[in-house]
Amino acid sequence: MDQNEQFRIKVGLAEMLKGGVIMDVMTADQARIAEESGACAVMALERIPAIIRREGGVARMSDPRLIREIEAAVSIPVMAKCRIGHLAEAQILEALGVDFIDESEVLTPADEENHIAKQGFKVPFVCGCRDLGEALRRIGEGAAMIRTKGEAGTGDIVEAVRHMRSVQQEIRRIQGLRDEELMAAAKQLGAPYEIVLQVRALGKLPVPNFAAGGVATPADASLMMQLGAESVFVGSGIFEVGDPDPKKSEEQRRDQLRMARAIVQAVANYDKPEILAQLSEGLPKAMKGISAAAIPAGEQLAKRGW
Amino acid sequence: MARPRVGVLSLQGDFARHGAALAGLGAEPVRVSRPEQLRDLEAMIVPGGESTTMLRLLEATGLRAPLEAFVRSRPVLGTCAGLVLLAKEAGELPAPTLGLLDVSVERNAYGRQVDSFSCPIQVPALGGPFDAVFIRAPRIRRVGAGVEVMACASDGEPVAVRAGLAAGLAFHPELTPDRRFHRWFLTELAGLALPAERAGAATAQGSGGRA
Numbered sequence: 001m002d003q004n005e006q007f008r009i010k011v012g013l014a015e016m017l018k019g020g021v022i023m024d025v026m027t028a029d030q031a032r033i034a035e036e037s038g039a040c041a042v043m044a045l046e047r048i049p050a051i052i053r054r055e056g057g058v059a060r061m062s063d064p065r066l067i068r069e070i071e072a073a074v075s076i077p078v079m080a081k082c083r084i085g086h087l088a089e090a091q092i093l094e095a096l097g098v099d100f101i102d103e104s105e106v107l108t109p110a111d112e113e114n115h116i117a118k119q120g121f122k123v124p125f126v127c128g129c130r131d132l133g134e135a136l137r138r139i140g141e142g143a144a145m146i147r148t149k150g151e152a153g154t155g156d157i158v159e160a161v162r163h164m165r166s167v168q169q170e171i172r173r174i175q176g177l178r179d180e181e182l183m184a185a186a187k188q189l190g191a192p193y194e195i196v197l198q199v200r201a202l203g204k205l206p207v208p209n210f211a212a213g214g215v216a217t218p219a220d221a222s223l224m225m226q227l228g229a230e231s232v233f234v235g236s237g238i239f240e241v242g243d244p245d246p247k248k249s250e251e252q253r254r255d256q257l258r259m260a261r262a263i264v265q266a267v268a269n270y271d272k273p274e275i276l277a278q279l280s281e282g283l284p285k286a287m288k289g290i291s292a293a294a295i296p297a298g299e300q301l302a303k304r305g306w
Numbered sequence: 307m308a309r310p311r312v313g314v315l316s317l318q319g320d321f322a323r324h325g326a327a328l329a330g331l332g333a334e335p336v337r338v339s340r341p342e343q344l345r346d347l348e349a350m351i352v353p354g355g356e357s358t359t360m361l362r363l364l365e366a367t368g369l370r371a372p373l374e375a376f377v378r379s380r381p382v383l384g385t386c387a388g389l390v391l392l393a394k395e396a397g398e399l400p401a402p403t404l405g406l407l408d409v410s411v412e413r414n415a416y417g418r419q420v421d422s423f424s425c426p427i428q429v430p431a432l433g434g435p436f437d438a439v440f441i442r443a444p445r446i447r448r449v450g451a452g453v454e455v456m457a458c459a460s461d462g463e464p465v466a467v468r469a470g471l472a473a474g475l476a477f478h479p480e481l482t483p484d485r486r487f488h489r490w491f492l493t494e495l496a497g498l499a500l501p502a503e504r505a506g507a508a509t510a511q512g513s514g515g516r517a
Contacts, residue, residue, distance in 0.1 A: 001424070009422045012441045012481045015320040016355050016387070036400070038362040040318055040355065075413060076356055077442065099419035099442070122420045230322075261366075268317050268339060268363050 003119055010124030010144035013077065013099065014208040017041055017145075017231055021221070021264045022210070024048045024235040027066075028073035033253060034238070037260030041077040041099070043233065044070040049106050049153030049213075049301070050236035050287065059107040061089040067096050079126070084305060085111025094123045100145070101125050105304035106152045106235070113306060118142030128212065128305055130163045132170035136191035136199070139207055146205055148229070149302040150213020153236050155289025157214040157223065159302055164211055164227045174200050213302065216286045218266030218279045225270035234263055240287035255284035309334040310498040313347040315373070317363040319355015319387060323480040327488045332501040341372040349381040349496040352388030354441065354478055357413065360387060361401040374404055381471040381496035382406070383488075389474035390444050406472045408450025415445035427465060427477075429457040431494070432486045438465065438477035446476060471495065 001009075020040025025031040026048060034042045046062045047055065061082050071078045077099035082089035084103055089110075093101050103116055105128050118125040119142035126145040129135035135146045148167055150160025170189070174196060177185055182200065186193040198206045211229035215221055216237040224232050241259045242252035262279045269275040297303070312328050314321045316337035325335035328351070338344060350373075352360075364370040376382075377392070384392040384407075395410040396403050416422070419442055426435040436457070446464045449455060456466035456473070465476040473495055479487035492498045 005424055008481060009424060009439060009441060012320075012439055012478060013419050013422065015323055015481065016441060018320060018322065018355070019316070019318040020356060020359055035358060038359045038366075040359045071418075076358060077419065094420065097418040097420055124419065264359070265363070265366055268367070272340075 006122070007119075007142070007144065011207050013124055014126070014145035017077070017210075018208055019267060020231050021260075021267050022079065022231070022233045023238055023260060024233070025070060026239065028069045029253075030239055030256075031070045031074045031078075033257050034260060035074045035076050037257055038264035039076060039260065040231070041079055042070065042074060043079045043081065043102060043235075044098070045081055048236045048239055050155070050240050050289075051153075052106065053153040053290075059083075061086070061093065061107070064092065064096055067093070067098060071097065081107055082116075083107040084109040085114050085116060087116045090116050090121065090125075094121055098123060103127050103143075105149065105301050109304050115141055115306070126210070128302070129167065130302055130305070131166045132174070132199070133189035133191045134305060135167060135205055135209070136189060136195045139195055139205070140192040143207065145208050145210065147210045147212040147233055149305070150211070150215070151292040151295065152213040152301050154214055154292050154295070155216040155237060155240070155287040156292040157216070157220045159292050160211050160214045160224060161227065163302070164224060164229060167205075167209070168228045171199055171204060175203055214292070215263070216289060217283075218262045218276055221263050221266045222270040222276055225267060232263075232267055234260075236287055237263070241284050259284055259286070307499070307501040309501055310348045310492065310496075311336050311346060312492065312498075313338040313344060313350040315339075315350065315352045315360070315388070317355075317367065317369070318359045319353045320478070320480060321353045321355075324351045324353050324385075324488075327480045327485055328492075331485055331489055331492060333492055333498070338373075339367060339369070341367075341369055344372050344376050347376070347380070348498055349383075349492065350376060351491075352382065352384040352391050353480070354386035354388060357387040357390040357396070358400055360391060361399055361403075365401055370401075377404060377406055377472065379471075381491070382473075383491045383495070384472070384474045385478055385480065386441065386443055386476060389446075389476055392472055392474050394450070395448075396444070407467060407469055407474050408453050409446050409467055409474070410448035411444040411476075412447050413444050414442045415447075416440060416443050418442065425460065427457045427459055429466065429487075431456055431490055436479070436486065437482050437484060438475075438479075439481045440465075440477050441481075443476045468495065
């Protein structure tokens with residue numbers, strides 16, 4: 001199969017995930033909660049971003065055993081994260097049969113200059129971006145899906161909004177350019193010229209664009225959809241919900257399932273405020289979170305990626 | 307000439323690509339995520355996506371009963387997860403399928419995403435080969451009496467079936483620029499008249515990204 005055909009199949013799976021919610025899960029039981037709530041895929045990882053943020057240290061690819069357990073627990077697609085530039089982790093995840101690899105800034109980067117050459121893999125990749133140039137560089141490397149970055153693990157939507165608006169504004173600007181201005185635009189964006197041409201022709205990214213980072217409520221999910229996301233990732237927003245006291249684990253499971261269901265339905269009904277109002281009523285308390293503005297520049301995950 | 311209004315179930319999945327295919331053929335795609343949106347539609351497409359998610363959202367939105375009534379009397383095309391939803395049997399799922407096509411399907415039966423593939427299949431109704439894209443695709447394990455097999459893969463396994471006004475495909479005709487399957491559905495199965503197609507529309511839409 002040639003690389004164009006291979007890419008069509010990779011983007012094809014991203015197309016199938018549109019309008020759905022991809023949930024971070026840390027155990028097979030959480031994966032089952034996600035599937036039961038209507039998630040269209042799960043992201044298998046050892047620590048959700050909020051915990052990585054609290055505990056610190058180097059965050060790496062998950063234990064293959066955890067990934068296999070989660071693959072066995074659900075019938076929906078399973079994604080997993082590798083570190084930026086860590087091609088060996090990506091090869092291992094491909095060998096494990098994950099359906100999508102997230103080359104993610106949430107983990108500690110392995111390379112501060114280069115991302116993985118993603119065309120050579122059979123498994124599709126999703127990568128984060130803060131602006132159009134970063135998105136198009138990742139697509140140039142072979143990413144089959146883009147997610148605009150928020151500040152993961154905060155429960156604060158502000159960074160996701162900033163980056164989604166930035167991407168959409170830059171796309172509109174490209175659409176208004178004349179032929180002879182496109183090379184200068186590509187140079188300024190640091191993006192492959194051919195993909196800039198595609199963006200002008202399509203008026204959107206040539207691969208699906210999802211939102212991630214900071215989504216904690218049905219309203220947050222609706223907001224990102226209205227700003228142009230085709231689907232959302234929810235990281236800490238579900239499994240940080242509820243009382244972590246082990247004696248109340250049944251109660252916590254119920255709370256998490258309710259929040260998960262509400263966010264799934266909010267994405268499907270993102271443009272219907274009366275339904276969003278119903279979905280938001282009496283929900284368990286959303287994750288406490290931390291204001292993204294309170295995070296020192298050096299600790300902002302979204303800044304990772306080049 | 308009026309453009310025929312064709313619904314695309316838009317709860318989750320690649321409804322946008324089907325919409326683009328329909329528009330390219332001169333039909334008017336209508337996104338359906340609420341019961342009232344089924345009014346005045348000539349036909350319906352149930353797209354690919356996650357069948358478990360779609361089944362749950364059908365229940366949550368109150369769309370299930372009206373959709374079931376619609377597809378029992380009007381033309382419907384299901385692709386991939388859409389085939390799963392139309393099938394009579396599809397293994398363990400959170401809610402019963404619509405049961406319109408008397409076939410048994412097995413979800414994700416080719417394996418995981420690394421096992422997804424594309425290959426040409428012979429489709430007599432289209433007069434020849436068609437490039438079919440299979441993504442975590444279902445396999446049709448049993449074909450009931452009264453169900454016609456429209457196409458088989460090279461191993462002889464059925465990958466497209468029809469019965470009455472319903473057709474189900476294990477693959478994704480909306481992901482390739484070839485619009486013959488959509489045109490067959492609209493004109494042959496649904497008996498709709500299409501206005502003159504926009505020049506080049508059939509090839510301009512969605513080549514899967516980097517052509």
